[in-house]
Amino acid sequence: MGDSASLQNLHDIVVPGPVAWWPPAPGWYAVFALAAAMLLLLAWRGFRHWRRNRYRGEALRELAQICRSNRAGDLRETPILLKRAALSAWPREQVAGLVGMDWYRFLDDSASTDRFCSGVGGLLDRLAYAPADVLPLSEQETAVVLEAAQNWLRQHRVPPENH
Numbered sequence: 596m597g598d599s600a601s602l603q604n605l606h607d608i609v610v611p612g613p614v615a616w617w618p619p620a621p622g623w624y625a626v627f628a629l630a631a632a633m634l635l636l637l638a639w640r641g642f643r644h645w646r647r648n649r650y651r652g653e654a655l656r657e658l659a660q661i662c663r664s665n666r667a668g669d670l671r672e673t674p675i676l677l678k679r680a681a682l683s684a685w686p687r688e689q690v691a692g693l694v695g696m697d698w699y700r701f702l703d704d705s706a707s708t709d710r711f712c713s714g715v716g717g718l719l720d721r722l723a724y725a726p727a728d729v730l731p732l733s734e735q736e737t738a739v740v741l742e743a744a745q746n747w748l749r750q751h752r753v754p755p756e757n758h
Contacts, residue, residue: 647753650683654748662741670730670737673744674723677702684753706751708743715743 598604657676661669681690681701693701699716703709711719718732718740725731732740 650680651748654680654683655745658741658745658748668727670732670740671722671727673740674719677719677744677747680748681705681751684751702747702751705753706747708746708750710743710746715740 654676658673661672661676678690678698690701696712696716699711699719702711702716718736721731722740
């Protein structure tokens, strides 16, 4: 037994333990930092988008309330609601002074439509300027105005320089 080369002196191979998951290799810290930065950037952009379009959601809720009530007094708020929504998104100097066909052209151009210049604008005028005790629109005309207003509130696009 004194022979060091004897097979009886051999031992089993010792296998090292599994590699630990923590702490990670230095490259993973960079990956985590990059992922965290991307998540923060996405959250910030999402918050800015929500904040810029908050007026749109509020206006759509008001319009839905107008649609549900269907009273003449509430229906007269539709042209005012459109102007308020536009003033929330565009600079006051660009929107506040628009009336008549200029206003309708603005509405059409900002939503890529032709509804307001081709008839709905006249219905808005009738709503805005008719005597208070008279409902100036038929049910069909009312539906057309409310649908056009809803479409504009959902579809209009504000140029980036106006945000």
